[in-house]
Amino acid sequence: MGNKKVTIKDIANVLGITPSAVSKALNNHPRISEKTKVAVEQIAKNLNYQPNHLASALRKGKSNLVGVIVPLTNSNFFSSVVQNIEEVLNKKGYNIIITQSNESYKKECSNIDTLLYTQVDGIIASMANETTKLTHYKKIKSKGVPLILFDRGENDLGVDYIGIDDYKSSQLVIEHLVAQKCKRIAHIAGYSHTRIYKNRIRGYKDALEKNALPIEKELILETSLTLEEGRKKMELLLQLPNRPDAVYVAGDYAALGALQVLKEHNIKVPEEIALVGFSDEPFTSLITPSISTINQHSEQIGKLAAETFLERIEDPNWKPVLNKIILEPELVVRESSDKLGLLKKQ
Amino acid sequence: MGNKKVTIKDIANVLGITPSAVSKALNNHPRISEKTKVAVEQIAKNLNYQPNHLASALRKGKSNLVGVIVPLTNSNFFSSVVQNIEEVLNKKGYNIIITQSNESYKKECSNIDTLLYTQVDGIIASMANETTKLTHYKKIKSKGVPLILFDRGENDLGVDYIGIDDYKSSQLVIEHLVAQKCKRIAHIAGYSHTRIYKNRIRGYKDALEKNALPIEKELILETSLTLEEGRKKMELLLQLPNRPDAVYVAGDYAALGALQVLKEHNIKVPEEIALVGFSDEPFTSLITPSISTINQHSEQIGKLAAETFLERIEDPNWKPVLNKIILEPELVVRESSDKLGLLKKQ
DNA sequence: CTGAAAGCGCTAACAA
DNA sequence: TTGTTAGCGCTTTCAG
Numbered sequence: 001m002g003n004k005k006v007t008i009k010d011i012a013n014v015l016g017i018t019p020s021a022v023s024k025a026l027n028n029h030p031r032i033s034e035k036t037k038v039a040v041e042q043i044a045k046n047l048n049y050q051p052n053h054l055a056s057a058l059r060k061g062k063s064n065l066v067g068v069i070v071p072l073t074n075s076n077f078f079s080s081v082v083q084n085i086e087e088v089l090n091k092k093g094y095n096i097i098i099t100q101s102n103e104s105y106k107k108e109c110s111n112i113d114t115l116l117y118t119q120v121d122g123i124i125a126s127m128a129n130e131t132t133k134l135t136h137y138k139k140i141k142s143k144g145v146p147l148i149l150f151d152r153g154e155n156d157l158g159v160d161y162i163g164i165d166d167y168k169s170s171q172l173v174i175e176h177l178v179a180q181k182c183k184r185i186a187h188i189a190g191y192s193h194t195r196i197y198k199n200r201i202r203g204y205k206d207a208l209e210k211n212a213l214p215i216e217k218e219l220i221l222e223t224s225l226t227l228e229e230g231r232k233k234m235e236l237l238l239q240l241p242n243r244p245d246a247v248y249v250a251g252d253y254a255a256l257g258a259l260q261v262l263k264e265h266n267i268k269v270p271e272e273i274a275l276v277g278f279s280d281e282p283f284t285s286l287i288t289p290s291i292s293t294i295n296q297h298s299e300q301i302g303k304l305a306a307e308t309f310l311e312r313i314e315d316p317n318w319k320p321v322l323n324k325i326i327l328e329p330e331l332v333v334r335e336s337s338d339k340l341g342l343l344k345k346q
Numbered sequence: 347m348g349n350k351k352v353t354i355k356d357i358a359n360v361l362g363i364t365p366s367a368v369s370k371a372l373n374n375h376p377r378i379s380e381k382t383k384v385a386v387e388q389i390a391k392n393l394n395y396q397p398n399h400l401a402s403a404l405r406k407g408k409s410n411l412v413g414v415i416v417p418l419t420n421s422n423f424f425s426s427v428v429q430n431i432e433e434v435l436n437k438k439g440y441n442i443i444i445t446q447s448n449e450s451y452k453k454e455c456s457n458i459d460t461l462l463y464t465q466v467d468g469i470i471a472s473m474a475n476e477t478t479k480l481t482h483y484k485k486i487k488s489k490g491v492p493l494i495l496f497d498r499g500e501n502d503l504g505v506d507y508i509g510i511d512d513y514k515s516s517q518l519v520i521e522h523l524v525a526q527k528c529k530r531i532a533h534i535a536g537y538s539h540t541r542i543y544k545n546r547i548r549g550y551k552d553a554l555e556k557n558a559l560p561i562e563k564e565l566i567l568e569t570s571l572t573l574e575e576g577r578k579k580m581e582l583l584l585q586l587p588n589r590p591d592a593v594y595v596a597g598d599y600a601a602l603g604a605l606q607v608l609k610e611h612n613i614k615v616p617e618e619i620a621l622v623g624f625s626d627e628p629f630t631s632l633i634t635p636s637i638s639t640i641n642q643h644s645e646q647i648g649k650l651a652a653e654t655f656l657e658r659i660e661d662p663n664w665k666p667v668l669n670k671i672i673l674e675p676e677l678v679v680r681e682s683s684d685k686l687g688l689l690k691k692q
Numbered sequence: 693c694t695g696a697a698a699g700c701g702c703t704a705a706c707a708a
Numbered sequence: 709t710t711g712t713t714a715g716c717g718c719t720t721t722c723a724g
Contacts, residue, residue: 007701018711023703033709050489053463054409055701058400058716065464073444074425082419083446095460098419098444100429114441117399118411143396227632256632263634286573286602287633288609353717364695369719377693401717404700 006049014043026051057119066096066309067115069125071103071152075253076281077298078126081150084302085124092310094121103224105130112136122146122309127153129224132193141320146312150305151296154195154324160312162304162325166196169294169329170203173248173276176292176331178211180339182246182274186219188233188258190250197222200250200278219244223254230257238265246274246337252281255291259336275336289335297327352395360389372397403465412442412655413461415471417449417498421599422627423644424472427496430648431470438656440467449570451476458482468492468655473499475570478539487666492658494651497642500541504668506658508650512542515640515675516549519594519622522638522677524557526685528592528620532565534579534604536596543568546596546624565590569600576603584611592620592683598627601637605682621682635681643673 008022015022017036024032025040043049057063066089070078086096097120101108108128115123116139123140126149137157140147149155150162177185187204190197205215218240223229230249234257237244249255255277262269269275269289277284277293284291304325312318335343354368361368363382370378371386389395403409412435416424432442443461447454454474461469462485469486472495483503486493495501496508523531533550536543551561564586569575576595580603583590595601601623608615615621615635623630623639630637650671658664681689 005701009701019701020703020712021710023701024710027703031709036710050462052404052465052701054400054404054465055716056703058398058404058718059701059703061716063400072425073419073428074422076420079418079420083448086446090456095443095445095464097441099441100432102429110436116396118441119398119400142394260632283629283632286606286629351717355717365717366696366719367694369717370694373719379693382694398717401700402719404702405717405719407700 005052006047007052008049010047011040011043011049014047015039063119063121064094065118065120066094067111067118067120067123067125068096068098069101069108069111069115069123070098071101071126071128073098073100075279077151077279077296080298081126081302081305084299085306088303088306089309101128103129105133109136112140116140116143116145120145121313122148124148124150124305124309125153126151127194129191129194146309146318147320148305148308148312150301152194152196154199156322158322159320160308160323160325162301162308162327163196164294164296164301164327164329166199166329167203167206169278169331170200170248171207172329172331173294174204174207174211176333177246177248177274177276177337178207178213180246180270180274180337182339183213184216184219184242184244185213185246185248186237186244187221188225188230188237188247188249188254189220189222190225191222197250204248225249225251225254227253227257230254231261232257234258234261238267244273246270246276248276250278252277252279252284252291252293255293256283256287259287259289259291270335270337270339274339277336280332284332285334292334292337293332295330295332297330300327351398352393353398354395356393357386357389357395360393361385409465409467410440411464411466412440413457413464413466413469413471414442414444415447415454415457415461415469416444417447417472417474419444419446421625423497423625423642426644427472427648427651430645431652434649434652435655447474449475451479455482458486462486462489462491466491467659468494470494470496470651470655471499472497473540475537475540492655492664493666494654494658496647496651498540498542500545500670505666506654506669506671508647508654508671508673509542510640510642510647510673510675512545512675513549513552515624515677516546516594517553518675518677519640520550520553520557522679523592523594523620523622523683524553524559526592526616526620526683528685529559530562530565530588530590531559531592531594532583532590533567534571534576534583534593534595534600535566535568536571537568543596550594571595571597571600573599573603576600577607578603580604580607584613590619592616592622594622596624598623598625598630598637598639601639602629602633605633605635605637616681616683616685620685623682626678630678631680638680638683639678641676641678643676646673 008019012019012022025037099111148160154161189201192198208215221233277291280293280295284293354365358365358368371383445457494506500507535547538544554561567579623637626639626641630639
């Protein structure tokens, strides 16, 4: 109780050996006798020794800490990615520092500064909505710290990236809605400066064309995809003289906002207007009507991001290079777009 | 590009001064000339100098890192607490390391080990559901590291605690349900080994007594309060020969599960059975019917936890001592318990 | 106002 | 198999 910090020096003194021998024993160095290893561990336990990570990290030039930057933590997608990153990295002796940008560019910059300052061995990140400049990310790269981007992170930085095929996701959604006899499909989109949202818009447009449906500018609305923004954009769509009969929303929270507005206007979903979201947040299956959406394989993304980091850090002469891992999206059909009532018939 | 790490030594060499002068200049030491301060900052910028946190932390014996342990991150309550902790601490130059226990006792132990190993200056935590033994928390205390508990953390450790008045919360709920003419009120509760849930159960029982309603064992069901558990317990309640006319659930996710079951059984909420949850998760206001619940003031809790930590760390001869900050709960009445239709009349 | 020197706790050469 | 020595990068007395 209350004794000062116990160091390897203290253990060494007790046993009459040197600190370096103790260090080796604790690190299970091969060229140290089994006898002293046992003895050292015994004393360490007795003295309630706790290694000082700071000192060893400083000495080794390696902190065994990995920084994770997410725009938000209270979304199931990001929380699940983080959980899977942690699981993989913990097994390899790494710990993670989670930071959130709150979708703010400024916060993202300061997060990166903090992480570099803390000497993390790598950074796994998904970009804030606000982010358009990439100088702060280039800083990571120029320091030789491995950078792995996921989901909102596809760009020309020339680093590892893991995400799903957003273009194809949109194709799946539109094909599905067309099969449900929808003719006028609106898109509440993310900001097109973010690559993934641009891809979703491209996929949406191309799929419309392929199905001989017209592309109308008034039906494509870019937003930050919050619940509130979903509400606003849906209100706008309802004010159109020629209303859409389906809305594809590039995020589940915004889709929820849109659904609320539809309900308030007593518009039947999916009969009058069908709705599809994006991300497969748990609530999409819990509300009435349940919302059709795209499953982004968050577990996979988390695991792959962590594994990619491990590959990079374990390769002594690794250099950053563009490397995309693109996963297949999965359309989850629920009530909000089941115009033909196929679900009920099952 | 590609140059090795820049240290204060490099800056010193450029300017022909010593590292110690550079260190002082960078730390805005009073006894250093304005001229050299400016010069040092200039060179530091030119060389793209990044201080090494590990080294300074090791030297100062202070990491300026605070560990945060939460059971889960994908709940709005915890995510909001964390966000507010971060906001307050960032302003004072601290950064936080978030870890999640996933409600697991084992994970919580390893989280604590990691944080102590990382030499955090303090730990702010809410306990896992599984946790009954407290030896791992005592370890923190015995190391002299400030420990601040919140929400699920009330106990006899003799440290700081911040939470709401759970006993009173239950009283508010029961008084409200009684006012709605409910006569048989069930309680889907948390495990009573956790103090906050025990308090909610006590409040529930006492309020029933006060209103001359019988306390029936078959109406009190302890669970882990997940959505799935909420479903199961609601099914059990519905199988009773004498069904309750109201259910008070000690967590919003479990309340949502209960609501789903009620809907599936075509039971009208609140007419046949009224429902009240706990935590004011955002989805409670988004679904139909919206769920009445208790607001726990997550922002306040986060801020107070951070501020308490700061007080402790800034006091050189502080010793851990029991100190509870208890906030007033707030009942949020929504459709799920508005039997008398008072909301609509407004 | 600045320099010299020691050391935070640990590890990794190299010696022995 | 163990000890010696030096040093990771920074801060902090104490001298000058």
